[in-house]
Amino acid sequence: MTTQDREDRRRLGAVVLAVLISQVLLYPGVPALVVELGAPAGIDAGTAFVVAEFAAFVAFAVVWGVASDALGRRIPLVVAGAFGGALSYVALVAVPWFGLGFEAALAVRVVGGALTIGAFSLAITTLMDLGGGNGRNMGTAGLAIGLGAAVGSVVGGVLADVGAFYPVYAGAAVLGVAGLLAATVDDRVADRRPAAARAASDTALDRAPDVGFRDVLARARETPALFVPFAFGFVDRLTAGFFALVGVYYFQDPETFGLSATGAGATLALFFVPFALLQAPLGTLSDRIGRFRPIVLGSLAYGVVTIGVGVAPIYPVAAGLMVLVGVCGALMAPATMALVTDLVEPEARGAAMGLFNVFGSLGFLTGFLVGGGATEAFGYTTAFLAVGGLEIAIAIALLPAVRAVAPRLQEGTGRVSPDPP
The missing domain is CATH 1.20.1250.20 (MFS general substrate transporter like domains)
Incomplete structure (x- = not known):
């Protein structure tokens, strides 16, 4: 376990933590936020709001993984996903400003979810690329996920009582920080493979797209x-x-x-x-x-x-x-x-x-x-x-x-x- 591995583990854990905070920040204020976005009050609108993002999580997690395998790099995609997610939060704030309806807000949530899951999923995958043991690396991810949810729920509730869009502003800022932090991590997915695996990389990449859910x-x-x-x-x-x-x-x-x-x-x-x-x-x-x-x-x-x-x-x-x-x-x-x-x-x-x-x-x-x-x-x-x-x-x-x-x-x-x- 090298010093660089330990430092990258901490930074990647912080990226996972930041992404979870940004996601959960919105949950306590969902009842008021969906109304501000043009939806009628009630749990049906809140359901649609959270489902839109999470459905994109499910649909696009594998897409990001296949893309990182084909590219042979993960960090640029983590950075892109984090910054893209931050921009989607900014776009969400702009929905009522431009007079668009709740359907537009749901479309923004889908796009934002598709981007944010790239930062989250590939940050965890990059942790798996590190040395020092998968148990320790996944323990870092698990702790970051749990603490991110805890911090996001508390801070999000406080911000939502100040204003419905304050958790959205904070989520955008946190995702921006996650992107900047991810950019400082060494991307060594290709470097850590054995020599024989690197020599056969072209063949492996040819097969990669065929490895799917089935x-x-x-x-x-x-x-x-x-x-x-x-x-x-x-x-x-x-x-x-x-x-x-x-x-x-x-x-x-x-x-x-x-x-x-x-x-x-x-x-x-x-x-x-x-x-x-x-x-x-x-x-x-x-x-x-x-x-x-x-x-x-x-x-x-x-x-x-x-x-x-x-x-x-x-x-x-x-x-x-x-x-x-x-x-x-x-x-x-x-x-x-x-x-x-x-x-x-x-x-x-x-x-x-x-x-x-x-x-x-x-x-x-x-x-x-x-x-x-x-x-x-x-x-x-x-x-x-x-x-x-x-x-x-x-x-x-x-x-x-x-x-x-x-x-x-x-x-x-x-x-x-x-x-x-």
């Missing part, structure tokens, strides 16, 4: 047990997307707790902070006790606590339960990702984790859609019951499958045993 899915079919962590990843992210959208409306609704945007942002942080800070120690715990208990018990508890937030009679109870939601999420999330690693050979781990993230991203998007639709049709309580119940149902339904496939560490050896727990 190839990754085919690899997963060779190991059907992978669909167990994929299912949990989908539902877990669905719940996170639900909180990011419905939670904001729920805590600000005058008929529930009537919080300000600042209060709603701080409440989201009660989830994000423990979720970020506890992932490393609880992931280590799963190395000691196996994946079965953290995944199944964590998911059961996660579902129960989620329902509890939706039926809490007073705010202090709901706030305390939000902390528990973060703790339960931190218990199961690293164990679920570790199970993916346990189940495949090293040469297939990149493809397996790529597909895991596809399922997770689709889960997040589904959480926006299901949460917004269920809340509009049936109310907050039913929506929380549905999402929390889905988490419980998946844990119960897949309990035998997790027991069958979750390896445990052989006591005192640090090696994985294929025996069920």
Whole structure:
């Protein structure tokens, strides 16, 4: 591990942190922002606003990855994505100034999402290019993601109470800083390959565009047990997307707790902070006790606590339960990702984790859609019951499958045993 690797890890972690802050800054103020952009008040407009960006995330993440592989460089694309995302935030502010409608704002969100995901996804991919161990490098990314969400939710709430567009101004500035910081990172994706790989680069690049979702899915079919962590990843992210959208409306609704945007942002942080800070120690715990208990018990508890937030009679109870939601999420999330690693050979781990993230991203998007639709049709309580119940149902339904496939560490050896727990 070189000094340059350590410095680049810190800078790339800061880029990931900045991108997450810029994204989450807007969430606490979404109810007021969509009205300023020309939409009617209500959760339907908020749903459309967040879905537009995230749908672009899902659609364009692979496009940026293929482009970076073909180019043999990542940093110029990270910089372009960050600056492009900053410009999209400026364009969002200009929508009402030019008298354009909410549909134009949604189009800007799609374009901005397509650009911003390049900075986010390729910054993490560049972390994977560094030395020092994938665990440490991905730990940096995970910490940056969690802290970025926590900081963004708190600061975004404060800014939204000052003015609906203040979080947008701040998001543009933060993305601009991310682009400047990324430009200082050494781009060594081609330099780190073995000599034989560099000599065969032309052939590899010819094949690169053919490696897509179908190839990754085919690899997963060779190991059907992978669909167990994929299912949990989908539902877990669905719940996170639900909180990011419905939670904001729920805590600000005058008929529930009537919080300000600042209060709603701080409440989201009660989830994000423990979720970020506890992932490393609880992931280590799963190395000691196996994946079965953290995944199944964590998911059961996660579902129960989620329902509890939706039926809490007073705010202090709901706030305390939000902390528990973060703790339960931190218990199961690293164990679920570790199970993916346990189940495949090293040469297939990149493809397996790529597909895991596809399922997770689709889960997040589904959480926006299901949460917004269920809340509009049936109310907050039913929506929380549905999402929390889905988490419980998946844990119960897949309990035998997790027991069958979750390896445990052989006591005192640090090696994985294929025996069920």
